[in-house]
Amino acid sequence: MDDLPEEVQKLIEELDEAAEDEDDDAVKELAQKFLATGADVEAITLEKLSLLVMDGEEEMARGWTEVAIQIGLDPFKTLIEGLAAGMSLIGKKYEKGEAFVPQLLIASTAMYGGMDLLAPYMKQDENSGSKAATVIIGTVEGDVHDIGKSLVKTLLSANGFNCVDLGNDVPASRFIEAAKEKKATAVSMSTLMTTTMAEMPKVVKLLEDEGIRDKLLVMVGGAPITTEYAAQIGADVSPHDAAGAASWLKGAVFDFPSEGVRWG
Numbered sequence: 001m002d003d004l005p006e007e008v009q010k011l012i013e014e015l016d017e018a019a020e021d022e023d024d025d026a027v028k029e030l031a032q033k034f035l036a037t038g039a040d041v042e043a044i045t046l047e048k049l050s051l052l053v054m055d056g057e058e059e060m061a062r063g064w065t066e067v068a069i070q071i072g073l074d075p076f077k078t079l080i081e082g083l084a085a086g087m088s089l090i091g092k093k094y095e096k097g098e099a100f101v102p103q104l105l106i107a108s109t110a111m112y113g114g115m116d117l118l119a120p121y122m123k124q125d126e127n128s129g130s131k132a133a134t135v136i137i138g139t140v141e142g143d144v145h146d147i148g149k150s151l152v153k154t155l156l157s158a159n160g161f162n163c164v165d166l167g168n169d170v171p172a173s174r175f176i177e178a179a180k181e182k183k184a185t186a187v188s189m190s191t192l193m194t195t196t197m198a199e200m201p202k203v204v205k206l207l208e209d210e211g212i213r214d215k216l217l218v219m220v221g222g223a224p225i226t227t228e229y230a231a232q233i234g235a236d237v238s239p240h241d242a243a244g245a246a247s248w249l250k251g252a253v254f255d256f257p258s259e260g261v262r263w264g
């Protein structure tokens with residue numbers, strides 16, 4: 001960002017200050033001036049957001065998310081290429097021993113702060129035909145990582161699915177109870193740890209034992225989960241990311257019998 005014109009650099013500094021002071025009115029006003037500079041405000045804002053999440057700067061990440069909204073950035077792009085990209089950056093530092101668990105936690109808080117601001121702008125795709133479909137979603141037992149799970153939920157909700165979010169550290173039996181209670185169309189499970197992957201086949205086995213496996217589509221995902229693993233444990237699919245989950249499910253429900261036919 002050092003090679004930006006002086007006028008743009010000055011505005012960025014003023015925006016940083018206003019964001020840190022949580023002065024929303026100033027952020028909104030300065031965002032318009034920032035837009036009017038004609039600089040590549042999209043690239044600058046996305047990079048800013050990822051760095052602020054990485055550094056766990058909660059107020060500034062919220063302020064710059066407001067900038068993204070004010071300058072009309074696509075909310076999904078802001079979420080994935082700005083905020084979530086920051087989680088990848090801090091993840092890399094953690095892997096190199098340059099960051100530790102407390103930093104991961106404050107980065108997560110910064111990410112969620114921005115995500116909350118974006119939520120009202122995540123428009124539903126009314127034409128997706130998936131409105132009636134309910135998805136039971138959660139991170140499996142023993143695992144508290146919930147950012148990827150929340151991204152999947154955000155993208156599914158934006159595509160018209162009705163998501164029942166069970167949160168993180170969800171026992172296998174809760175997925176089954178919720179699927180029955182809601183006469184669900186799909187179950188979406190996340191895990192980020194190799195040590196908790198084995199919870200996923202437990203859920204699939206319980207669905208089979210209850211005689212309801214055929215009534216549901218089962219998606220699994222998270223960093224250690226592969227397509228081969230999904231097939232091996234009897235899940236239907238493991239799309240690569242949250243956007244892939246939404247597009248796969250939209251297609252799959254199209255060919256799937258309706259809720260009334262499946263659940264009687």
Ligand code: B12
Binds near residue numbers: 091243244
């Ligand atoms: C942030 C973080 C934490 C935070 C989590 C905060 C939160 N609210 O989620 C905190 C600090 C709590 C944490 C704790 C721990 N963590 Co941690 N954590 C991470 C970190 C750095 C980033 C995870 C993240 O949020 N990524 C960003 C999101 C957007 O990515 P994502 O979750 O992968 O989701 C994407 C895809 O996977 C996919 N996806 C996710 N779910 C689903 C579901 C479906 C159906 C589909 C289709 C797709 C999909 O879509 C998303 C993209 O669109 C990772 C490292 C990394 N590079 O991933 C380690 C990591 C996951 N943690 C790890 C460890 C070891 C731990 C601890 C044991 C550390 C400790 N010593 O205490 C504890 C575990 C606590 C527990 N019992 O769960 C290890 C796991 C190692 C392993 N292979 O088992 C990792 C890989 C770091 C490492 N390299 O060692 N952690």
